[in-house]
Each structure stands twice: as structure tokens, then as C-alpha cells.
Amino acid sequence: MSSLHARVTDPDRGIDAELAVEAETVTAILGPNGAGKSTLLTTIAGLHHPPVAHIELGGRNLEGIPPHRRRVALLAQQPLLFPHMTVLENVAFAPRSAGASRSESRTIAAQWLEEVEATELAARKPHQISGGQAQRIAVARALAAGPELLLLDEPMAALDVAAAPALRSLLRRVLREAGETAILVTHDPLDALGLADRAIIVDNGRIVEDGSVHTVLSHPRSSFGARIAGVNICFGRVVEPGCLRTVTGQHVHGIAAEPLPTGSNAVAIFSPTAVAVYAQAPHGSPRNHFTVTVSGQEHRGSLIRITGQDSDEQPGLMADITPAAAAELDLAPGAEVQLVVKATETRIYPA
Numbered sequence: 001m002s003s004l005h006a007r008v009t010d011p012d013r014g015i016d017a018e019l020a021v022e023a024e025t026v027t028a029i030l031g032p033n034g035a036g037k038s039t040l041l042t043t044i045a046g047l048h049h050p051p052v053a054h055i056e057l058g059g060r061n062l063e064g065i066p067p068h069r070r071r072v073a074l075l076a077q078q079p080l081l082f083p084h085m086t087v088l089e090n091v092a093f094a095p096r097s098a099g100a101s102r103s104e105s106r107t108i109a110a111q112w113l114e115e116v117e118a119t120e121l122a123a124r125k126p127h128q129i130s131g132g133q134a135q136r137i138a139v140a141r142a143l144a145a146g147p148e149l150l151l152l153d154e155p156m157a158a159l160d161v162a163a164a165p166a167l168r169s170l171l172r173r174v175l176r177e178a179g180e181t182a183i184l185v186t187h188d189p190l191d192a193l194g195l196a197d198r199a200i201i202v203d204n205g206r207i208v209e210d211g212s213v214h215t216v217l218s219h220p221r222s223s224f225g226a227r228i229a230g231v232n233i234c235f236g237r238v239v240e241p242g243c244l245r246t247v248t249g250q251h252v253h254g255i256a257a258e259p260l261p262t263g264s265n266a267v268a269i270f271s272p273t274a275v276a277v278y279a280q281a282p283h284g285s286p287r288n289h290f291t292v293t294v295s296g297q298e299h300r301g302s303l304i305r306i307t308g309q310d311s312d313e314q315p316g317l318m319a320d321i322t323p324a325a326a327a328e329l330d331l332a333p334g335a336e337v338q339l340v341v342k343a344t345e346t347r348i349y350p351a
């Protein structure tokens with residue numbers, strides 16, 4: 001298995017990103033719709049050709065190399081099996097195209113069908129199997145080619161809730177135990193946690209976070225990272241130990257995870273469950289308070305999540321409160337409320 005280095009610039013799609021992936025690791029790419037995740041994968045696979053696409057895989061420069069010679073397999077949302085071939089022939093097609101003999105290809109295909117627990121489907125045509133089974137076969141086909149790099153573009157997205165867990169556990173087995181080098185585009189932070197070593201967040205065509213899955217989800221430093229981690233984030237600059245000031249001049253006090261130089265960029269993170277909501281600002285308490293215009297409320301388990309309006313500088317803050325507390329407040333969209341969070345519930349990290 002090989003390491004990957006990719007530098008991609010695509011002004012038409014607003015993308016300028018550089019990423020490196022170590023051999024035998026799984027990297028999850030997360031990001032909002034239209035951020036550029038699929039474009040990165042199709043560029044690495046050689047299916048899209050932006051003005052700058054420097055791709056190196058295991059020391060090989062892939063410039064000018066057609067997709068089928070890159071040793072890169074792309075598994076998309078749809079399994080895209082050949083309809084006229086049996087399941088076994090579909091999987092055997094990959095090693096056959098790579099130069100294996102007919103009988104070798106069938107042996108390799110049979111092994112992979114066993115690996116994805118689909119041996120009994122070997123003689124069926126794609127229209128005779130379910131969507132979840134088809135996606136398992138697509139995984140087998142991708143891996144039967146012996147790729148140096150496996151790219152997965154939301155492989156669970158087209159599956160119903162009943163079929164997704166089986167594919168998830170199959171991927172966990174083949175990716176993690178077989179030591180594949182893989183990049184997984186997903187919208188689901190649980191998939192990142194369950195399947196990946198590393199998480200990259202792409203926003204607006206740029207890589208805005210890159211670290212271990214645990215670090216990115218527990219200490220997000222971007223709006224999108226905070227959103228998927230389910231926490232509030234405030235961006236600012238350190239004005240004194242344990243305090244940052246946002247661009248709107250709001251001071252946010254918290255516990256700094258490490259000493260931060262005055263003037264450096266930092267983020268304050270706190271959980272929506274740590275936030276209390278009041279109609280009027282409470283007096284005399286050493287807590288952070290934010291005046292927020294309500295943009296929405298929704299059920300969140302047994303609690304109600306109040307969301308404040310986004311601004312240019314700051315994603316809308318969230319508070320999870322009890323239905324009883326919500327009933328006491330006027331929380332119609334447009335209402336102004338005070339959100340309060342203790343400094344001891346707020347963590348400050350370098351941005």
C-alpha cells in the first residue's frame with residue numbers, strides 16, 4: 001500500500017487543496033454540500049482534470065495516467081455494476097482488466113465474494129440482488145483490482161437504514177483489518193469515528209481542519225467541524241489568559257487547554273447542553289452571555305434545541321433546554337434571548 005500526495009487547484013469549482021495520506025490509513029473527508037469533496041476524489045481517480053492536479057501515489061506521478069492504470073479504485077454512492085454480467089463476472093472483471101488470466105480472475109473474485117459474505121450471490125445478475133448486496137459486490141469489485149488506494153464517495157448514502165449497518169461493518173473489517181489505504185467521503189461523523197484514523201474537513205474548496213478523528217471532533221476549529229461535533233464555537237483573538245474577543249467585540253471567558261499568546265487566533269467551544277436561556281440577562285454572574293436572535297427550535301431527544309441566527313463571523317449558537325424552560329420563554333423566530341454559559345463549561349483552543 002502506498003502513500004498519496006495530491007495538490008488540486010480548480011478555479012471553476014473554487015477548489016485549492018493539498019492533502020497527504022499515509023499508507024495503510026483511512027482518512028475521512030467531511031464538509032458541507034458543494035465543498036469540493038467529490039471533485040477531489042474524481043481528480044485523484046483521473047476522471048476529472050482541473051488545471052492543477054499533481055497527484056503522487058507511492059512515489060508514482062499519476063499525471064497523464066488514465067484512470068484504469070492508476071491503481072486507484074473509486075466506489076461511488078451507486079454500485080454501478082455491469083447489468084449483463086453475473087456478480088462473479090462483475091468482480092472478476094477488475095483483476096481481468098489488470099492482466100490476470102480468466103481462471104485467476106475468477107479465483108480472485110470468488111475470494112473477494114467470500115470476504116464480503118456474498119458467495120451465494122455469485123451466479124445472480126445485478127437486477128436479482130438488493131441495493132445493499134449490490135454495494136457489497138461493488139466493494140468486492142473495487143478491492144479485487146488490488147488498488148493501492150481506495151476512494152469511497154459516501155458509500156452508505158444510497159442505502160436504506162437497514163442495509164447501511166451491514167456495509168459499515170464490512171468496510172470496518174476490510175479497511176481496518178486488511179490495512180488498505182483509503183479515503184472516505186462521508187456526511188456522518190459516526191462513520192469517521194468508526195472507520196477512519198484521520199479526519200479532514202473541506203469547506204469552500206479549502207482544507208480547514210486536518211487531524212485525528214478524535215481531535216477534530218472533540219476540539220473543532222471550524223464552523224463545520226463544530227456543527228458535526230454538535231458544539232458551539234466562537235472565533236476570536238486572545239486578549240488575556242482564558243479570554244478571547246470575537247470580531248464583534250464580545251468577550252468569551254473559558255479554560256484554555258494550553259497557554260495562548262495574547263493576540264493569537266483562538267476558538268471557544270461549549271456544549272449546547274451547558275447553555276441556559278433567559279429573556280433578560282441575569283446580573284452579577286461571572287459567566288459568558290450572548291444576545292441572540294432566535295432562528296429556530298427543534299426537538300432533540302427530551303430537550304428542545306434553540307438555534308440563534310448565523311452571522312458572517314459566527315455560526316448561530318445553540319442551546320438545549322427542557323420543554324418546561326422553553327414554554328416559559330417567547331422563542332418564536334425573531335425573538336431576542338440571552339444565552340448564558342459558565343466560563344468553566346467553555347474551553348479555549350488555538351485556532
Ligand SMILES: Nc1ncnc2c1ncn2[C@@H]1O[C@H](COP(=O)(O)OP(=O)(O)OP(=O)(O)O)[C@@H](O)[C@H]1O
Nearest residue numbers: 012013014031032033034035036037038039040202
Ligand atoms: N460536473 C460539474 N460541473 C461543474 N461544476 C461542478 C460539477 N460538479 C460539481 N461542481 C461544482 O464544484 C463544486 C464542488 O462540488 P463537489 O461535488 O466536488 O462538492 P461535494 O463536497 O462533493 O458536495 P456534496 O457533498 O454535495 O456531494 C461545487 O460548487 C459544485 O457546484
